[in-house]
Amino acid sequence: MADTSAKQWWKDAVCYQIYPASFKDSNGDGLGDIPGILSKVDYLKDLGIDIVWVSPMYTSSRRRFDSPQVDMGYDISDYEKVYAPYGTVKDMEALIAACHERGMKLILDLVVNHTSDQHAWFKESRSAKDNPKRDWYIWKPPRYAEDGTRLPPTNWRSYFSGSTWEYDEHTAEYFLHLFAKEQPDLNWEKPETRKAIYDSAMRFWLDKGVDGFRVDVVNMYSKGVGFKDAPIVDSRFYEQPAWLYYANGPRMHEFLREMNEQVLNKYDAVTVGELPHTPDPDKVLDYVGAGDKQLSMVFQFDIVDIGQGKDHKYHLEEWRLPLLKGIVAKWQQFIDGTDGWTTVFCENHDQGRSVSRFASDHPSHRAHSAKMLSMMLCALTGTLFVYQGQEIGMINVPRSWPIDAYRDIESVNFYKTMAAESRNDPAELEYVMRSLQVLGRDNARLPMQWDGSAHAGFTDREEGAWMRVHDAYQEINVARQVQAGEESVLGFWKKMIRFRKEHRDVLVHGVFEGFGMEDENTFVFGKKGAGGEKVAVALNFTADEHEVELPGYGGLQFVVGSYGDAGEAERGAQGRVRKLRPWEGRLYLGRCEGSPGPRTS
Incomplete structure (x- = not known):
């Protein structure tokens, strides 16, 4: 496309x-x-x-x-x-x-x-069935149960509890409001x-x-x-x-x-x-x-x-x-x-x-x-x-x-x-x-x-x-x-927003890749930019320490940590494995040998 x-x-x-x-x-x-x-x-x-x-x-x-x-x-x-x-x-x-x-x-x-029911449009709509703005909102006649009880036109529930329909005594019809009764829905059909x-x-x-x-x-x-x-x-x-x-x-x-x-x-x-x-x-x-x-x-x-x-x-x-x-x-x-x-x-x-x-x-x-x-x-x-x-x-x-x-x-x-x-x-x-x-x-x-x-x-x-x-x-x-x-x-x-803008090709526009998606403690994902940059992000969603394995991108270097930039060496383990502290996030940056190709957007 x-x-x-x-x-x-x-x-x-x-x-x-x-x-x-x-x-x-x-x-x-x-x-x-x-x-x-x-x-x-x-x-x-x-x-x-x-x-x-x-x-x-x-x-x-x-x-x-x-x-x-x-x-x-x-x-x-x-x-x-x-x-x-x-x-x-x-x-x-x-x-x-x-x-x-x-x-x-x-x-x-x-x-x-x-709108509000206090909007001039609704006041006109409510004033009479033959008002020119009557059908700017959604009005329906009541329906009745077998015993004669008046019922709203449908059984729809409002987001704010109760019915989406409010009965108006003046014109003996209901108007629709998906939210509060003071918020009548406009009729976009007109x-x-x-x-x-x-x-x-x-x-x-x-x-x-x-x-x-x-x-x-x-x-x-x-x-x-x-x-x-x-x-x-x-x-x-x-x-x-x-x-x-x-x-x-x-x-x-x-x-x-x-x-x-x-x-x-x-x-x-x-x-x-x-x-x-x-x-x-x-x-x-x-x-x-x-x-x-x-x-x-x-x-x-x-x-x-x-x-x-x-x-x-x-x-x-x-x-x-x-x-x-x-x-x-x-x-x-x-x-x-x-x-x-x-x-x-x-x-x-x-x-x-x-x-x-x-x-x-x-x-x-x-x-x-x-x-x-x-x-x-x-x-x-x-x-x-x-x-x-x-x-x-x-x-x-x-x-x-x-x-x-x-x-x-x-x-x-x-x-x-x-x-x-x-x-x-x-x-x-x-x-x-x-x-x-x-x-x-x-x-x-x-x-x-x-x-x-x-x-x-x-x-x-x-x-x-x-x-x-x-x-x-x-x-x-x-x-x-x-x-x-x-x-x-x-x-x-502030630091992360600056970093995001400096590396927008990979962070704002890059292609996402998830790793170990069934792990219930940590979240590791990678990003690849069309210009060749690659990023690995490792996040610990628990109050305990956990090891994670970084993507095998090659050439990744630690650049940002939520605990600060110190301590990368002692947090390392073997190969791509890293140990994350409670609720820690770590970001690694490198270059791709082959880019993933540009997005169409």
Whole structure:
């Protein structure tokens, strides 16, 4: 296949995701804001960031201090305005300019599967059945049981618990909402709706210099026309998961091609789509093939879904290292021989912290764990995404925190649902809290830990931040790690990002090869670049020492270690065998006698 995208600027980039409410408060109201982000632009540049991704900062008409908006900005009432506690459009223009002045790009969240029920479009749609905007959203009449009980149009379960359908007394019909009832789904079947989305949600910001979008639930716009009941997989509830009917629908690719033709191609804008419920690599390639002009790349969620239940996210499941290794290999290799591209990440605003989930957040191991994970990510092919706080090794909330400390609508609703179902059974609720402590979205939304002062330097509000600061902020914070230099987690991230860019041919674009994939303690993989470089990476995913065997590439030399550069000689054994300390990562560099040949991408 012809190489149509080899020189795209975003392929070599490192992107940093910012969650506005929790990044930096500049005005003492306890909530993060755009001027706070602006004050830290030089920090991001020093880290080695190329793209700044700002999560939703748009207007939402609902405001509660303890839980800003209904779904933290994903309930948008006006795409062309900034949520007042975060700042103004002028503040965003200043942030865009500041990033560009430093050679960085800026992208925004594109949230166009749904709006807030306070959006002017929905208010019109809701006002009457004959309103011109009625079919800009998805409305259906009720159905009735044999005894006359009114039922929603389908048994679909919302991501935030309960039905995806909300009954509207005024017009006696239900509207669809895959998420909160305050987030009605837009009807992409209507050309007028799509045109309004392109103008208001996209062109408005692209004309201000935004460089692209992270596209929220990008495969859910096309619901088809047949609304069927979902299969029953959890008999305790009427509502059932129904993604097989609303994800990857029949017109999805048509809609994305149109979005590119009418908007994105005119701005050289990058897109990274959130693509849940799509485990088949061939289906993913349908979205990211450069020749088809749909999405630049996507987030594939197999890694961050590890440990989640099959029927419900918060049903914890045990897992072993070969599962993670197999997933890494799958999504590293699926673009080989194609014109597609991939992403590298293991944290975002919807997931627990990677150190707590995939390694160890015990005080004696967390720094080594964070460095080891940094080495793995920085050595993988694709565009690298780092979530705020990941670069200092932030960890999940303590197990001691009660449900009252949680703010996320998904977590709180799940707790309430299970409390009602179990009649407040203590054992069941203890399990629920354990699940939330591992997988809950609040883990990623705690305020950024800037220093050891009150409220972690996030805010100077006497009462503290909108959400509780982590108990360990005095041990894990930016200022302390800056002072510690290269030995800190932050220092190691800076070093690995620099190394990744210096060796981009093999690390960003190289061909992946896994070794000993059934080993349950260690992960060894190799990379070969088209220019002849080769890399071997050895990672220990346990708190014990383990020997590993390096690939037989020949000529490998130790260059980076998560314990520091000293001690290579005494860690050696016979031939290619090396002994790794707890949660240690080691990287070796050499030259290939024969290159693997260039990718088509």
